[in-house]
Amino acid sequence: MPLLPLLATFLGSIVSGLVFRALASLGFAYVAYVGIGQLIDSVDGYIKGLFGAIPPPVAAILGMAKVDVAINIIIAAVIARLMLAGMDRITGTITGLALLNKAGG
Template sequence: MQFLFIVQMLVIILGPLVKMVLKILGFGFVTYLGFNLIIGQAQDYLFGLMGDVGPVIQGVLGLAKFDVVVNLYFAAISTRFMLAGIDKATDRRRNQVWRKPGGTSIDA
């Protein structure tokens, strides 16, 4: 009898939790694939435009490591979106660091 109660309790607790996790994973997977597709298309477009310029400008862009800069830029965009998504998924808010003196803060 007690075993049945524990099983029912686990089903009641774990059922919605498993559904929520699967929903989040599915949405995250679709978002990840879509985001990678958009970033890849933007990179290909930019590199295609870079190939259309004259040979002298291509040499200058090569010396300036423009392709590395473009990859860093898109990596920074991807990281920013990922961190924003993680903060939203965990529903974390940034805590205020500074508090005015008095109240609950410790006076030095």
């Protein structure tokens, strides 16, 4: 039996498994990224909608107190926490939403 077809079959089976795993992990990461992005956008829109319903004098006081800046900082902290939870400790690469696998967050 020739060696070249046997080697090609062996390498094809290895490469196809690796490609499938890489595409599957990229797909999960993309779905998680898009889902978290939409969740953050909907929370942001909900908060802005609530601020649109308050009377103008109260809105002026909250504006002077920089409540809008505080809310933006909190939303940015949540995004940073999710990103850092998905990072691998050794390599610093993002492996996915590891926060979902941790007990207690």
